[in-house]
Amino acid sequence: MIGAIEAGGTKFVCAVTEDGEKILDKVMIATTTPAETLQKVVAFFDCFSIHAIGIGSFGPIDVNKDSPHYGYITSTPKVGWDYFNFIGSIREKYKVHVAWTTDVNASAYGEYHKGAARDVSSCLYLTVGTGIGGGAIINGNILEGFSHPEMGHILVRKNKQDLFKGICPYHEDCLEGLASGPAIEARYGVTATTLYNRKDVWELIADYLAQAIFTYTLALRVEKVIIGGGVMNHTNLYIMIRQKFKQLMNDYISTPNLEEYIVAPALNDEQALIGCFLLAQDLLNKN
Amino acid sequence: MIGAIEAGGTKFVCAVTEDGEKILDKVMIATTTPAETLQKVVAFFDCFSIHAIGIGSFGPIDVNKDSPHYGYITSTPKVGWDYFNFIGSIREKYKVHVAWTTDVNASAYGEYHKGAARDVSSCLYLTVGTGIGGGAIINGNILEGFSHPEMGHILVRKNKQDLFKGICPYHEDCLEGLASGPAIEARYGVTATTLYNRKDVWELIADYLAQAIFTYTLALRVEKVIIGGGVMNHTNLYIMIRQKFKQLMNDYISTPNLEEYIVAPALNDEQALIGCFLLAQDLLNKN
Numbered sequence: 001m002i003g004a005i006e007a008g009g010t011k012f013v014c015a016v017t018e019d020g021e022k023i024l025d026k027v028m029i030a031t032t033t034p035a036e037t038l039q040k041v042v043a044f045f046d047c048f049s050i051h052a053i054g055i056g057s058f059g060p061i062d063v064n065k066d067s068p069h070y071g072y073i074t075s076t077p078k079v080g081w082d083y084f085n086f087i088g089s090i091r092e093k094y095k096v097h098v099a100w101t102t103d104v105n106a107s108a109y110g111e112y113h114k115g116a117a118r119d120v121s122s123c124l125y126l127t128v129g130t131g132i133g134g135g136a137i138i139n140g141n142i143l144e145g146f147s148h149p150e151m152g153h154i155l156v157r158k159n160k161q162d163l164f165k166g167i168c169p170y171h172e173d174c175l176e177g178l179a180s181g182p183a184i185e186a187r188y189g190v191t192a193t194t195l196y197n198r199k200d201v202w203e204l205i206a207d208y209l210a211q212a213i214f215t216y217t218l219a220l221r222v223e224k225v226i227i228g229g230g231v232m233n234h235t236n237l238y239i240m241i242r243q244k245f246k247q248l249m250n251d252y253i254s255t256p257n258l259e260e261y262i263v264a265p266a267l268n269d270e271q272a273l274i275g276c277f278l279l280a281q282d283l284l285n286k287n
Numbered sequence: 288m289i290g291a292i293e294a295g296g297t298k299f300v301c302a303v304t305e306d307g308e309k310i311l312d313k314v315m316i317a318t319t320t321p322a323e324t325l326q327k328v329v330a331f332f333d334c335f336s337i338h339a340i341g342i343g344s345f346g347p348i349d350v351n352k353d354s355p356h357y358g359y360i361t362s363t364p365k366v367g368w369d370y371f372n373f374i375g376s377i378r379e380k381y382k383v384h385v386a387w388t389t390d391v392n393a394s395a396y397g398e399y400h401k402g403a404a405r406d407v408s409s410c411l412y413l414t415v416g417t418g419i420g421g422g423a424i425i426n427g428n429i430l431e432g433f434s435h436p437e438m439g440h441i442l443v444r445k446n447k448q449d450l451f452k453g454i455c456p457y458h459e460d461c462l463e464g465l466a467s468g469p470a471i472e473a474r475y476g477v478t479a480t481t482l483y484n485r486k487d488v489w490e491l492i493a494d495y496l497a498q499a500i501f502t503y504t505l506a507l508r509v510e511k512v513i514i515g516g517g518v519m520n521h522t523n524l525y526i527m528i529r530q531k532f533k534q535l536m537n538d539y540i541s542t543p544n545l546e547e548y549i550v551a552p553a554l555n556d557e558q559a560l561i562g563c564f565l566l567a568q569d570l571l572n573k574n
Contacts, residue, residue: 060540122432134506138425138432145409145425145508150540154502157444170539215441219421219506221432252457253347253437 003050004276005041006103007057009078012037014044015273020281021114023273033080042093052284053090054099054276056106063101063148071100097287099279102148103272105135110275111226112137115266120223124216128209129229132176136220152176156211159204179208181231196234206240213262214248223256228265238262290337291563292328293390294344296365299324301331302560307568308401310560320367329380339571340377341386341563343393350388350435358387384574386566390559392422392429397562398513399424402553407510411503416516419463423507439463443498446491466495468518483521493527500528500549501535510543515552525549
């Protein structure tokens with residue numbers, strides 16, 4: 001059996017599979033301290049005979065195999081998790097292969113192989129929720145260089161009607177600072193769901209997301225951009241983003257048909273788990 | 288012997304090598320009509336016994352091997368070159384393997400293997416001259432998805448002191464519209480060289496380039512950013528860009544030491560030719 005850990009800042013989801021795709025059992029665990037959270041993770045996996053585990057973690061994380069901190073969550077502001085040795089804690093309990101990447105990379109990998117991007121050779125997975133993050137798969141490989149991307153913090157141009165300062169502690173009004181769920185709630189002083197019928201709100205968010213996808217498109221030229229995360233539950237956003245993307249691009253370069261280029265995920269919140277299964281399976285096949 | 292064609296919008300440079308690195312002979316040809324230009328290219332290569340040719344071309348070009356227009360320059364505004372079958376024209380004369388990519392991808396490949404990035408596993412090559420373009424190498428592979436990147440046209444935030452509208456015919460004030468050589472000359476009404484001592488000018492250009500490198504860094508996480516092109520001859524620009532990049536990043540993510548991260552090319556205007564040699568050699572080795 002293969003295990004998966006989708007390690008988020010607010011909750012962990014652990015799951016097991018036999019065939020790398022179908023989830024046999026699953027548990028959700030609130031993210032508290034590392035010790036308490038990992039204890040519950042282990043309690044779950046102890047019920048199965050696991051041969052490999054894939055982890056898709058909140059970041060920043062160290063993905064450099066030559067680094068002494070490979071397998072660690074690094075400089076997170078999340079109390080207790082700063083330089084937490086994630087792979088080490090798992091290996092202490094289970095002598096199995098552990099695949100390790102970011103949550104968004106795992107989601108991108110899942111959608112690439114089994115979801116919205118299964119028929120193309122490259123994709124970007126963007127999540128717009130509590131934070132904004134992105135991961136890309138190019139010809140089957142996760143895009144990583146010196147470290148993993150941090151696409152949520154790119155600069156966008158402030159919309160002239162938007163007087164909100166932004167909430168990113170590092171960059172104030174970067175993409176995440178302006179368009180994440182908490183940014184929307186801080187801007188209007190209410191929860192995002194109560195804004196459902198405020199067209200001006202979603203036009204603004206679509207403007208920022210379209211700018212970002214314009215930039216990713218020029219830099220990466222992937223064949224598909226998949227956008228998930230809680231903010232995207234306002235499904236009209238996809239249509240608005242496509243319209244604004246088209247205006248920005250102004251026919252400068254060709255892209256796939258926009259209805260097929262900028263799309264929703266196909267794997268119903270299971271893309272990260274499935275990506276983790278596949279990455280763990282890749283490791284097993286290699287070893 | 289191996290041939291290389293660096294095909295630019297104003298000039299072509301053709302060269303030959305035996306060892307894939309040392310240029311044995313080289314010619315420069317003004318870019319006029321395709322027929323006239325190619326005639327001179329052929330006149331040069333006819334003097335040698337060539338086994339493979341690498342082409343690094345101005346764009347946009349079709350790099351999709353499954354496309355009917357693979358090997359073509361596509362929708363360029365350059366008169367006569369629109370949908371020019373570049374590989375076809377070369378193959379008509381020489382029955383050899385032809386490697387095909389953009390000029391900036393070829394430069395990135397050259398610097399990656401033999402130049403400033405020879406000791407790292409990923410790099411971005413950015414040229415800032417008549418236009419702005421970028422190419423990236425990740426773990427030895429040219430970054431390409433649906434097509435090649437067009438990094439020069441990403442959005443940057445307008446500096447509040449800058450009243451210039453921008454000159455990009457597609458996006459007006461994208462990076463290329465604000466910071467390319469022609470943008471500098473249009474903004475100040477004089478040639479860029481006469482502005483050498485105008486610190487305000489280079490601070491402004493450094494602002495835009497630092498913003499762009501911030502974005503590429505978050506999206507790609509390469510280990511090295513190499514900036515070439517005529518505008519970079521003002522060597523203080525590297526120092527200014529590093530300073531502004533550091534302010535923008537605000538310690539959000541780690542990068543290599545900035546003196547080693549944002550650097551000048553190491554191959555003296557030969558990076559594209561050397562990249563073309565290497566790509567042609569790769570093809571020979573594979574076949």
